[in-house]
Amino acid sequence: MIDWIFIGILCSILFSLSCQSKKNKSTPVAEIKEAVQQKIDSIEHWYNNEWLPIASGGTEAQMHRAFGNGRKIYKQIEWAVEFFFPQTAKELNGAPLPEIEPEENMVIAPSGFQVIEALIYPFAETNRTRLLQESKKLTSVLHRLQILWHEHQFRDDQVFVACRLQVMRITSLSLAGFDTPLSLTAIQEVSFSLKGVQTAISAYEQVQHLQLFDSIYTMIRGAADFISEHKHFESFDRAFFIGSYLQPLANWFFILQYKLNLKPPNIY
Numbered sequence: 001m002i003d004w005i006f007i008g009i010l011c012s013i014l015f016s017l018s019c020q021s022k023k024n025k026s027t028p029v030a031e032i033k034e035a036v037q038q039k040i041d042s043i044e045h046w047y048n049n050e051w052l053p054i055a056s057g058g059t060e061a062q063m064h065r066a067f068g069n070g071r072k073i074y075k076q077i078e079w080a081v082e083f084f085f086p087q088t089a090k091e092l093n094g095a096p097l098p099e100i101e102p103e104e105n106m107v108i109a110p111s112g113f114q115v116i117e118a119l120i121y122p123f124a125e126t127n128r129t130r131l132l133q134e135s136k137k138l139t140s141v142l143h144r145l146q147i148l149w150h151e152h153q154f155r156d157d158q159v160f161v162a163c164r165l166q167v168m169r170i171t172s173l174s175l176a177g178f179d180t181p182l183s184l185t186a187i188q189e190v191s192f193s194l195k196g197v198q199t200a201i202s203a204y205e206q207v208q209h210l211q212l213f214d215s216i217y218t219m220i221r222g223a224a225d226f227i228s229e230h231k232h233f234e235s236f237d238r239a240f241f242i243g244s245y246l247q248p249l250a251n252w253f254f255i256l257q258y259k260l261n262l263k264p265p266n267i268y
Helices: 001-022 028-057 060-075 080-083 086-093 115-122 123-153 156-170 188-202 207-229 238-259
Strands: 099-101 106-108
Touching: 028 123, 028 156, 028 188, 060 086, 060 115, 080 123, 080 156, 080 188, 086 115, 086 123, 086 238, 115 123, 115 188, 123 238, 156 188, 156 238, 188 207, 188 238, 207 238
Parallel strands: none
Antiparallel strands: 099 106
């Protein structure tokens, strides 16, 4: 009788633990949300502890190195920021051109990485005050990004659309040096953009589709290897890179989304 009671208690405990394990199991969206949050925290840490001190009194070489570090962090979450918060993306890494609001008779000054780049490539000591002013604008932008991401909810299908758009963004803008016209670090930054996309996609790994995931990872590693061997902006073979890596990646993402049955909701 005691044995049966003991067995009953043990089964109850195991069932409870099993249920708790399932309850605590993270979803892909939750994993992605946490991964992006960590990078947002990293870019805030970079801003406060690396960039601001160097902008206040560092040399041009130190600025270039620190500036590159911040951009590499941002590139890993650019896919999410550009897709979900385009206005914030514009304030972080938009073109350094004023935005005109004719209805309100307003001209909005540009801000972000590209404005800062223009002040440090090359750097003149006479620009130090303005550099600090432009740098401190990032305080409110990064704070808003923290709040937006914390509150934002998104769907699985949106992740795949955002990742495909990031590949297109690399193809049409990054490889052309659109957001690095002076530093010309666009080619090296592509590796970090693809790393961010891979982190997002990897949250959906399933045993039955491991071969497809391996194909995607192999393609991204190949792209990174190609970049490490061909870093020069002017001589980089963009046609080969797009045809051999970026276009196939975009196709793989579409196929994977279909295989995982992650369709957008029917709103009609």
